[in-house]
Amino acid sequence: MNKMPKWADAVLIPLISILLAFFFSGLVIWAIGKDPVVAIKTMVQGAFGSTSGISYTLYYATNFIFTGLAVAVAYHARLFNIGGEGQAMLGGLGVTLVCLAVPWPHWTLALPAAMIGGALFGAAWAFIPAWLQAKRGSHIVITTIMFNYIGAALLGYLLTKVLKVPGSMLTESARFPEGAHLPNFSEILAPFGINFSPNAPANMAFFVALLCTFLFWILIWKTRLGYEIRAYGQSETAAKYAGINPSRIVIIAMLISGGLAGLMAINNVMGEAERLIDNAVEGAGFIGIAVALMGRNHPIGILLAALLFGFLYQGGAELSFWESIPRELVVVIQALVIMFTGALDNMVRMPLEKLFVALGKNKKKEA
C-alpha cells in the first residue's frame, strides 16, 4: 500500500489542522463582532512581542512539555493516562513538602531535591492505577481520571487543614524560603548582557523540561526498556511471546509517566507561585493529552505542540485583556485547536492520503 511521505505526516497534517482551527476561530471572533485580524495580531504580539510575553508563553509551554511527555510515555505502551492532572497536583505537594522542610541555602541544592520530591509523589499517584491495571485489569482510563478527583480532594483537605497559614483566608501553603527560589529568565540571561523582563514567570524549569525531552527520546528509542515499552504497546501477545513481562511494563511506564507529570510542579509551584495554591495545575494535565496527540508522541512534536499551546494560553490572556473578548470565547478558540489537531485528525489525513496515493500512481504511470 502506498503511504504518505514522512514529512507530510509530521509537518503537513498538523499545519493544515492548525490553519483550519484558526480559520474557524476567526469565524467565531467575526461572529461576535470583532475583527479576527486584529485578534490574531493581539495574540501574536502578546505572546511573542515582548520579553514578558515570551516568558509567559515559555512558562505555559514548560507545563505542557512535562504533561505532554507524561502522556506520551504511557501512550507508547498503549496506556491512556488521563490522570496527568492529579499526578501533577500531587507532584506539587511533593515539591512543597521538600521546599518547606529544609531552609534551603541555594536553588542548586533545592532544585534536585524538589525534582525528586515532585517526581516521586507524581509517580506514587500513578502507581495505584498502574497496579490495578496490571494485576486486576481495572481500566486505566477510568482509574486515572478518578484519581484526579481524589487528588483534588486530598489537596483541598491538606491546603485548608494542614498546610494553610493560620489566620489566612487564602487556601495556600506558606511561601517557600528564599533559597528555594529558581532563577527566572531575567536572572539567567543578565550575566550575558541580555535584558529580559524581570517579573515574568519562565524559569530554570524550562531547561529541565528540555532535558527531559531529550531523555525521553533516549529512553523510548535507544534503550532496552523503551523497546520493551514500544513492543508491548504494539502487541501485547507478541511482547509476551518475546519474554516481556506485561505487568512490569505497565507499572514502569506509568511510574515514568506519573513522575514526568509530577515534575511539572517545579515550574508552576516552585518556579512561579513559590507556594502551593489550590488548583495549581489548572488543566495542564489535560492539555498534555492534546499536546501528546498533536506531537504524535515524538519529543520534537511535543516540544512544538507545547509551544503552540503556550502561545494559545498567553495570546488568549492578551485577547481578554485588550480586546474585551470574553474568556469563554478564548476557551472556545483553544478547544477548536485541540479538536482539529487531536480529535479530527482523520478528517485531514484521509483526503491527504488519497491525494498522495493518487499522485504516486500518476508518477508510476509516467515512469
Next chain:
Amino acid sequence: MTLKTTFLGAAAALALTSGAALADPAIIFDLGGKFDKSFNESSYNGAERWKAETGGSYRDVELQSDAQREQALRRFAENGFNPIIMAGFSFATALETVAADFPDTKFAIIDMVVDAPNVRSVVFNEHEGSYLVGIAAAYAAEGDTVSFVGGMDIPLISKFACGYAQGFKSVKPEGEVIVNMTGTTPAAWNDPVKGGELTRAQKAAGSEVVFAAAGGTGLGVLQTAADEDMLAIGVDSNQNYLQPGHVLTSMVKRVDNAVYDAFMQGEDLETGIFVMGLANEGVGAAIDEYNEALITPEMKAAMDDATAKIISGEVVVHDYMSDETCPAY
C-alpha cells in the same frame, strides 16, 4: 519583510490604543466571573453605575487562572490604568509585589488588607450586618432554633456566622444556632444541591430561619427554604426578590459602593484601610417590597435600635477574624 512591518504596525496600534486609554480605571474580577449574582456582579454593578453617571470608560478582565493575577495587574499598571481595583482577597499576594513596582499607580483591593502606601484596602464589617439579620431571625422564629449555611470554611465566613449568632442570642440567649459549612474547597461556593441538603437537615433539627453566606450555593439554600416553607436570609447582593415571601431579608454588602467610590476618586484615590460598616452604609439588612410583609414592627424597632447602638459604639459585635473565636457558639 512584510511580516515584520505588520508586526511593527500592530505594535504601534497597540501603543496608540493604550495611550488613548491613559488614566482610565480598571477592574479585575476574580475567577468566579463577573456575573455570579453575588460578589463579583456587585462590583461590576458599581463600575457600570460609575460609567453611566460619568460617561467614562473602564477596562475589565475576568481571569482564567491564578497565574494571571499578577500578569493582569502588571499589564494594566504598565499601560497606565489608574486606579486598578481588584474584587477579592485572593489578589493579596500578587498585589504586594506589584504595588511596590508601580508606586505612582493607585490600587484598591476589596475584602483584604494589603499594607502599601499606594493601596486602598476596603474591608466590610460583615459581622455588624449579620448581627442585624440575626435579630430579624430571632423575631421571625417562633421556636428557639435558627441556622446558618456557609460556603467555604474560611475565617471570613465564620465572621458572618458569628455576627449572626450574636444578634440572635441578643434576643434569645438560650436559643440555638446550627452552623454548617458546605465544604473546604472553592467548589463550596457553587454547590446549590448540597446547600439544599444542609438546609433540609437543619429544618429537621428544628431550624426555622436559615442564613446563607455561600455564594452560588446560597441559591440552593433559598430555593429549599421556599420549598420547605422556611424563611431564608440572602447575602451580598439584595436577594429578596429571588424567593418572594420566603426571604426574610438580605445581608447586603455594598461592594458596588466600594468600586463606585474608588472609580469616582480616580487617580487621587485615597489610600489606607477603609472599613465599610453600618455607620457608612457599607453593610445592612435589605427591606423592599418583596419582604415588607415579613418584617414585623417590633422586629424593625429592634433592628433600628441595634443599628443605632452599634454605630454609637454602645454595642460591640465581636469580630471572629480578630481572634478566630466566637463567644456566641
